[in-house]
Amino acid sequence: xxxxxxxxxxxxxxxxxxxxxxxxxxxxxxxxxxxxxxxxxxxxxxxxxxxxxxxxxxxxxxxxxxxxxxxxxxxxxxxxxxxxxxxxxxxxxxxxxxxxxxxxxxxxxxxxxxxxxxxxxxxxxxxxxxxxxxxxxxxxxxxxxxxxxxxxxxxxxxxxxxxxxxxxxxxxxxxxxxxxxxxxxxxxxxxxxxxxxxxxxxxxxxxxxxxxxxxxxxxxxxxxxxxxxxxxxxxxxxxxxxxxxxxxxxxxxxxxxxxxxxxxxxxxxxxxxxxxxxxxxxxxxxxxxxxxxxxxxxxxxxxxxxxxxxxxxxxxxxxxxxxxxxxxxxxxxxxxxxxxxxxxxxxxxxxxxxxxxxxxxxxxxxxxxxxxxxxxxxxxxxxxxxxxxxxxxxxxxxxxxxxxxxxxxxxxxxxxxxxxxxxxxxxxxxxxxxxxxxxxxxxxxxxxxxxxx
Numbered sequence: 528x529x530x531x532x533x534x535x536x537x538x539x540x541x542x543x544x545x546x547x548x549x550x551x552x553x554x555x556x557x558x559x560x561x562x563x564x565x566x567x568x569x570x571x572x573x574x575x576x577x578x579x580x581x582x583x584x585x586x587x588x589x590x591x592x593x594x595x596x597x598x599x600x601x602x603x604x605x606x607x608x609x610x611x612x613x614x615x616x617x618x619x620x621x622x623x624x625x626x627x628x629x630x631x632x633x634x635x636x637x638x639x640x641x642x643x644x645x646x647x648x649x650x651x652x653x654x655x656x657x658x659x660x661x662x663x664x665x666x667x668x669x670x671x672x673x674x675x676x677x678x679x680x681x682x683x684x685x686x687x688x689x690x691x692x693x694x695x696x697x698x699x700x701x702x703x704x705x706x707x708x709x710x711x712x713x714x715x716x717x718x719x720x721x722x723x724x725x726x727x728x729x730x731x732x733x734x735x736x737x738x739x740x741x742x743x744x745x746x747x748x749x750x751x752x753x754x755x756x757x758x759x760x761x762x763x764x765x766x767x768x769x770x771x772x773x774x775x776x777x778x779x780x781x782x783x784x785x786x787x788x789x790x791x792x793x794x795x796x797x798x799x800x801x802x803x804x805x806x807x808x809x810x811x812x813x814x815x816x817x818x819x820x821x822x823x824x825x826x827x828x829x830x831x832x833x834x835x836x837x838x839x840x841x842x843x844x845x846x847x848x849x850x851x852x853x854x855x856x857x858x859x860x861x862x863x864x865x866x867x868x869x870x871x872x873x874x875x876x877x878x879x880x881x882x883x884x885x886x887x888x889x890x891x892x893x894x895x896x897x898x899x900x901x902x903x904x905x906x907x908x909x910x911x912x913x914x915x916x917x918x919x920x921x922x923x924x925x926x927x928x929x930x931x932x933x934x935x936x937x938x939x940x941x942x943x944x945x946x947x948x949x950x951x952x953x954x955x956x957x958x959x960x961x962x963x964x965x966x967x968x969x970x971x972x973x974x975x976x977x978x979x980x
Contacts, residue, residue, distance in 0.1 A: 560637055563627045567672075568644055575646045578717060579622040588716060591620045591648045593708065593761055594723040597730045598683070603704070603739055603767065605694070606826050609656055610704050611687045618648060618680045619723070629674040636679075639670040645678060648718060653707040653760070657687040694825065697832045698774040699970050701742070706763040707749060714756035721761075722746050728763055739767040778821060778834065782841040785814050786959060789848035793952045797859050797944050807849035814838075814845045833970050840962055844955065851951050859944035 567573060581587025596615040603610040622645065629635070639645070652658065660682065661667040667683035690704035710718050727746050734741055749760040789810040792803040818838040825832070 559630060559634065563634065564637060564639075567625050567627055573624055573645075575643065578646055578713070579620060579624070584623055588719045589620055589648075590719055590721060591618050591650075592721050592723040593618055593650075594727045595706075595729070595763065597728070597734075599731065600734065600736055600741070600765075603690070603702075603736065605692065605697075606824060608690055608692050608826065609687055610690050611685065612706070613683070613685045615681060615683050617723075618650070619677065620648070621675070621677050622646060623676045625672050625678065626676040627672075627674055634674065636674075637672040639672065640666065640668065642668065642670060642680065645670060645672070647680065648720075649711045649713060650708055650720070651711050652686060652688065653709050654689045654705060655686055656689055659685055661685070694828055694832050695830055696970060696973060697825070697834055698769050698771060698778075699833055700769055702739075702767045702769070704765045704767060706765070707760060708762070709749075709751065709760035710758045713758075715750065715759050716756070718759060720759040736767070738770050738773055740770060742766045742768050774834075778817075779837065782814070782817065782838065785810050785817070786841050786844045789845045790952070790955055792848055792852055793948050793955070797855050797948065800856065803852045807845075807852055810845050811842075811849055814842050818842060837966065840966075844959060848951075848955065851947065851955075855944045855947050858947055861943070 579589045581589060594617050596617075598613045598615060601611040601613070625645065627634070627637070661684070669681055671679040671681075673679070686706075688704070688706060690702065692700075692702050694700060708720065710720065728744055730741065730744070743766050745764045745766075747762050747764065749762045751758050751760055789807060792806050795803050795806075797803075821834060821838060825834075
């Protein structure tokens with residue numbers, strides 16, 4: 528009998544152990560999650576209209592910590608002064624009303640997809656122009672509730688934000704675009720936003736922008752005071768540097784080439800009027816078209832930009848080359864008029880001398896007229912002889928370096944029109960080179976000063 532009772536006792540104990548193991552294996556933790564959610568969010572148990580308590584259940588403001596993950600920066604528009612960004616936005620706060628039993632660590636967190644089930648901070652983006660959520664395939668949003676009552680809200684959004692720009696150094700400029708987040712209705716007595724400790728802002732690796740480079744970003748606070756109270760605010764400043772290589776290839780080098788092409792007219796013959804006029808007008812119109820195309824991609828600001836100085840001076844050089852031909856043409860016609868007058872004067876003198884010789888030949892009885900030895904004051908021949916003697920008697924002057932260098936040009940002894948062309952061949956390139964030296968020195972040094980500031 529003792530042995531039988533012992534056998535039945537072992538059998539009963541084994542049955543109990545196997546039943547308990549089977550019950551543990553059949554536990555459905557999804558059902559547990561449903562029960563927990565019904566328990567903490569059931570009707571009459573949780574009111575999403577009431578904000579959470581402060582730290583340690585006090586009546587202080589609710590603390591909400593923010594962090595961002597910048598997925599991409601699509602466009603940065605100069606003419607609209609805005610930029611588009613896609614980011615993952617996260618908020619985290621503690622609501623002690625949402626504490627639950629984690630079943631010995633087996634429930635790490637509860638997941639919700641309906642934001643209206645729990646209290647949410649009334650955060651908005653103060654410099655937003657447009658924005659939208661992402662709903663493909665499902666809404667890109669989730670809420671996680673942790674056993675200690677901590678709530679994590681994460682959503683993927685795309686925003687178009689205002690970015691006021693200072694274009695005085697364009698295209699050698701740097702721009703600071705901000706992302707501002709603030710509370711709309713809760714003052715700092717009820718709600719305070721803080722950056723998450725550690726790494727509050729993250730940027731995707733290999734971020735590529737067409738005309739800019741993201742140099743760095745800074746996080747800061749921007750609380751604002753109004754008539755209705757003080758509101759908590761956070762901001763991220765993104766520092767963008769404009770890529771200059773694009774503008775060097777598309778603007779600066781073509782403008783230099785147009786200016787140099789306009790100088791070709793200085794080497795053409797002054798009589799080639801159609802060639803010089805067409806060259807000057809063509810370069811002037813091309814430069815004007817280039818300038819208008821640049822201004823069309825920029826907002827109409829009231830100050831002068833660096834690109835305005837460059838295009839304005841280049842346009843002035845091209846216009847100056849066209850005016851130079853007008854001056855050459857006027858000087859050429861003036862020289863031609865003087866030559867015609869001299870030729871007529873020589874023809875008249877020659878005609879008078881021929882008439883006088885004819886009279887001397889026909890008058891055979893005329894006596895030989897002796898030239899007086901005394902010089903009369905009005906005798907032009909004597910004055911000419913005296914001037915030649917004075918020239919020969921003057922000591923030779925030492926030639927200057929400039930005159931010696933200019934005498935190498937064959938046009939030195941030519942007409943004024945050719946002399947103007949020779950001077951323009953030297954003056955225009957020198958002045959343009961001096962302008963380049965001053966321009967790049969001024970704006971590059973100013974860019975470095977802004978960077979250090």
